[in-house]
Amino acid sequence: MRKAVPALVLFGLFLAVRAWSLPVETADGAGHGGPVVPVLLGLVVILVAAKIGGEIFERMGQPAVLGELLFGMLIGNLSLLGIGHLDFLQSSVGIEVLAQLGVILLLFQVGLESNVHDMLSVGWSSLLVAVLGVVAPFFLGWGVSAWILPEEETLAHVFIGATLAATSVGITARVLADLGKLSARESKIVLGAAVIDDVLGLVILSVVSGVIGAANTGGTLRAADALVIIVKAIVFLVGAILIGGWLSRRVFRLAGFLRVQGMLLALSLAVCFLLAYLADLIGLATIVGAFAAGLILDGVQYQDLGERTKHKIEELIHPIAGFLVPIFFVLMGVRVDLSSFGRPGVLGFAALLSLAAILGKMICAAGVLERGLDRLSVAVGMVPRGEVGLIFAGIGAQLKLHGQPVIVPSVFAAVVVMVIVTTLITPPALKITLARGDRRKELREGKKAPEPEVEAERALPPLG
Amino acid sequence: MRKAVPALVLFGLFLAVRAWSLPVETADGAGHGGPVVPVLLGLVVILVAAKIGGEIFERMGQPAVLGELLFGMLIGNLSLLGIGHLDFLQSSVGIEVLAQLGVILLLFQVGLESNVHDMLSVGWSSLLVAVLGVVAPFFLGWGVSAWILPEEETLAHVFIGATLAATSVGITARVLADLGKLSARESKIVLGAAVIDDVLGLVILSVVSGVIGAANTGGTLRAADALVIIVKAIVFLVGAILIGGWLSRRVFRLAGFLRVQGMLLALSLAVCFLLAYLADLIGLATIVGAFAAGLILDGVQYQDLGERTKHKIEELIHPIAGFLVPIFFVLMGVRVDLSSFGRPGVLGFAALLSLAAILGKMICAAGVLERGLDRLSVAVGMVPRGEVGLIFAGIGAQLKLHGQPVIVPSVFAAVVVMVIVTTLITPPALKITLARGDRRKELREGKKAPEPEVEAERALPPLG
Numbered sequence: 050m051r052k053a054v055p056a057l058v059l060f061g062l063f064l065a066v067r068a069w070s071l072p073v074e075t076a077d078g079a080g081h082g083g084p085v086v087p088v089l090l091g092l093v094v095i096l097v098a099a100k101i102g103g104e105i106f107e108r109m110g111q112p113a114v115l116g117e118l119l120f121g122m123l124i125g126n127l128s129l130l131g132i133g134h135l136d137f138l139q140s141s142v143g144i145e146v147l148a149q150l151g152v153i154l155l156l157f158q159v160g161l162e163s164n165v166h167d168m169l170s171v172g173w174s175s176l177l178v179a180v181l182g183v184v185a186p187f188f189l190g191w192g193v194s195a196w197i198l199p200e201e202e203t204l205a206h207v208f209i210g211a212t213l214a215a216t217s218v219g220i221t222a223r224v225l226a227d228l229g230k231l232s233a234r235e236s237k238i239v240l241g242a243a244v245i246d247d248v249l250g251l252v253i254l255s256v257v258s259g260v261i262g263a264a265n266t267g268g269t270l271r272a273a274d275a276l277v278i279i280v281k282a283i284v285f286l287v288g289a290i291l292i293g294g295w296l297s298r299r300v301f302r303l304a305g306f307l308r309v310q311g312m313l314l315a316l317s318l319a320v321c322f323l324l325a326y327l328a329d330l331i332g333l334a335t336i337v338g339a340f341a342a343g344l345i346l347d348g349v350q351y352q353d354l355g356e357r358t359k360h361k362i363e364e365l366i367h368p369i370a371g372f373l374v375p376i377f378f379v380l381m382g383v384r385v386d387l388s389s390f391g392r393p394g395v396l397g398f399a400a401l402l403s404l405a406a407i408l409g410k411m412i413c414a415a416g417v418l419e420r421g422l423d424r425l426s427v428a429v430g431m432v433p434r435g436e437v438g439l440i441f442a443g444i445g446a447q448l449k450l451h452g453q454p455v456i457v458p459s460v461f462a463a464v465v466v467m468v469i470v471t472t473l474i475t476p477p478a479l480k481i482t483l484a485r486g487d488r489r490k491e492l493r494e495g496k497k498a499p500e501p502e503v504e505a506e507r508a509l510p511p512l513g
Numbered sequence: 514m515r516k517a518v519p520a521l522v523l524f525g526l527f528l529a530v531r532a533w534s535l536p537v538e539t540a541d542g543a544g545h546g547g548p549v550v551p552v553l554l555g556l557v558v559i560l561v562a563a564k565i566g567g568e569i570f571e572r573m574g575q576p577a578v579l580g581e582l583l584f585g586m587l588i589g590n591l592s593l594l595g596i597g598h599l600d601f602l603q604s605s606v607g608i609e610v611l612a613q614l615g616v617i618l619l620l621f622q623v624g625l626e627s628n629v630h631d632m633l634s635v636g637w638s639s640l641l642v643a644v645l646g647v648v649a650p651f652f653l654g655w656g657v658s659a660w661i662l663p664e665e666e667t668l669a670h671v672f673i674g675a676t677l678a679a680t681s682v683g684i685t686a687r688v689l690a691d692l693g694k695l696s697a698r699e700s701k702i703v704l705g706a707a708v709i710d711d712v713l714g715l716v717i718l719s720v721v722s723g724v725i726g727a728a729n730t731g732g733t734l735r736a737a738d739a740l741v742i743i744v745k746a747i748v749f750l751v752g753a754i755l756i757g758g759w760l761s762r763r764v765f766r767l768a769g770f771l772r773v774q775g776m777l778l779a780l781s782l783a784v785c786f787l788l789a790y791l792a793d794l795i796g797l798a799t800i801v802g803a804f805a806a807g808l809i810l811d812g813v814q815y816q817d818l819g820e821r822t823k824h825k826i827e828e829l830i831h832p833i834a835g836f837l838v839p840i841f842f843v844l845m846g847v848r849v850d851l852s853s854f855g856r857p858g859v860l861g862f863a864a865l866l867s868l869a870a871i872l873g874k875m876i877c878a879a880g881v882l883e884r885g886l887d888r889l890s891v892a893v894g895m896v897p898r899g900e901v902g903l904i905f906a907g908i909g910a911q912l913k914l915h916g917q918p919v920i921v922p923s924v925f926a927a928v929v930v931m932v933i934v935t936t937l938i939t940p941p942a943l944k945i946t947l948a949r950g951d952r953r954k955e956l957r958e959g960k961k962a963p964e965p966e967v968e969a970e971r972a973l974p975p976l977g
Binding site: 083084085086088092096099100104143145147149153307312314315316318319323329365366367368369372447 | 547548549550552553554556557560561563564567568577606607609610611613614617774775776778779780782783786787789790793799829830831832833835836839911
């Protein structure tokens, strides 16, 4: 039987080639699958590119998301080599919708992993690190943009500043976990700050997007508009968490009595999509709503249902996110127009933007209130922008200001370079600074391995 | 703290209403989320409708898919009541792509659950039951269509016949499982036949679709075309199973050495989408390729990888299918134009089609070769058309013959009625015939409970 397989394969191959070369009516008979057919081809290319890219970068000790991005850039720019078969990826509505659902689910997952209580308990250091780490790169980026691109409008500079604001917690968390450092106090400050940082970033994004919307219609940019949007964003987040949490606790408890399969998954997705839709309706970004939905559902309210079905929301969302999230990152890569790097100044702008992004986060070190901690590691841990910067840039590329996209293709390419640079340097830099910090601590505590008593002394009383 | 919650909720509600009634620029600031925003609203409506409909029908002892279909009909026809907010569901490309991915994943799951070895081992009874159960309703449906709709083209009649051909194995399996009858010989014949039936149905679908494609270009309908497509479909299925199985065994073994997360899921989806795309490329339906992909991956080849990640393909696909599959069924319901039932003859045509569908499958009883089995139960078990009939009708509604859809809206509505009727009557009818069969067996074997020796006698030697 086993010996027959190669022969059968050859025979099958022969038949397949015969079938392939059959009369031309096949080509016309084809295509009855409707709009899904090009999407299928696109998904195959994207999934394979994501995994090959991810694998190569993981083997080099880098986060997989960079591989997805770079392989996306590769397949998106094949037309530079005269291969235009995949150009449809740029404009396919189906792929775009799937990618957007991916980023919505990603923020939903981040929300599920965060919770309000943790965010309130990480202490003053995290809050200060987060605020400094958002404000400094925001203004640095704004300044760089205003200096290099004087012909752009002020709002475009503000938006470019916003893409520099938020840290990507995933990449730092991954590196800290790989180094076995997740329980160190420095790590807790970084992770707590990254969550607050996400929320601040979302608020900045909402304000900037909202003001751009207002500028499109009214024309004048008033400080009151910004204030209105800040209030709206805060009201939305607080309202969603309070009302949504209260309502969804009841809905999920009710759902616990239902019989039909898949209720937990369907309800969780419905809550996520509904809040994403409502966020857009009041002028915020969809991902703000998805994040709020994750915060709401990260609690006890679905436990009775979850125990019955023996699944947690996270586990059910995981494969769906595993399918859709890489589509977003590959598509972000696809949309980078490599030929824009040929334009004068783009590479220089990218370099300055990266510098602003890195220096801006170095100021975080000043936010660490506790003594004896390795401040440089905290600051370095805040550097990677990863998906958050890309998400912001993607939104900016879709936003129009007076008919022009806020993030034009060459700026988009520069932002992608900034994301790649900040994300690439973090893992090696963090390894170096953490080792340096350990050496310093050892020096302070005597060159030999610390005895149990010394260990107890080293633990600082919690602040805040 | 707990007491403060209602007050906070009220305050949040007040702020939310205030934010809602803020100046109009919010409406213009909104919509920057791009094409995903209406899809989000559609998904919320569809997911909630699917689960409410599913729950109501499960409580009535009916399959959940009927509830999804009927609630889809409800939300799709709200415009008859003057509520047009959801009309965008009919034409949204994003929802259409998600629904098509859903049906592709459904057939992938069916393929994963089937396997070639089981299909070959179910014996002659299953094969005969399947062939009779496909051929008889196919010609009966063709005849009914030709009689009632003499103005339609022959190929339309043939397509309507094809929608009557295939059994929906899911519904019967569910009923048999609920009655604790899955291991009965009758059940095994029905389930085996339903799988063969699926393959025959897919071949008929491919032939009919292909011939329509040929008729669109060439004009003349030649028997040779049909033969070419039969050969192509068989070559595709056999080739995919042999070459694809051989290749994917190697690819998955290689993937077992890789580090990046989510490789099993990404590769499985890539194989599924690739074969679906290739199927369309050579003029077959995408679902034929997805089914073949499921057959290929239902084996040992991914075990090494699967064990490492502690997940099976089925488990990873399950939540994704749980999200996407209901979208397909609700959308099928949405597309039923209830006002077409007002047109003369549509309800009568639907009734005749349902009769043809039921009587056609009754002939299956003649295919049971073993003596002493309850033939009526086998035949009744083959009656439900469920998703398969809907999938065929959906493809027919997209296919154009000389610029006209092959399945016009009123015929689509009649096919949906046929699906609903055959699916609704099966659970109660099967309960009745199985109880009757048990009484008869008891009569034959003496009125008292059978003793162990009698039990052994009752087991028939396997045929085929």
